[in-house]
Amino acid sequence: MTRIVVSLTFxxxxxxxxxxLTSGDDQDIDWAITGGLFGIALAGEGVRQWLRRSRAKSRESSGI
Structure with a gap:
């Protein structure tokens, strides 16, 4: 759980x-770019978690 928190914070x-940096001469943050980049990072972490869980389920024993 701490890995995902550190990764998303970074x-x-x-x-x-x-x-x-992309806001130019304005002193305001370009929220569209910031949100888009963070959304990509969030989606990537979600896919990584989904792949870990699906791989863990495939390694489960058949109950024999």
Whole structure:
């Protein structure tokens, strides 16, 4: 559980930094880019979790 928290925190901070850098002369964060990047990171972590669970289910014994 801690890996997902660390990963999402890292990508959240990275997305905010990219949003600040792409805002140009405005002093406001580009929230569309920030949210899009964080959404991609969130979807990637979700797929990773789904793959881990599906692999774990396939390794379960048949109950013999």
């Amino acid at each position: 990508f959240g901070i990275l997305a905010v930094v990219v949003g600040i």
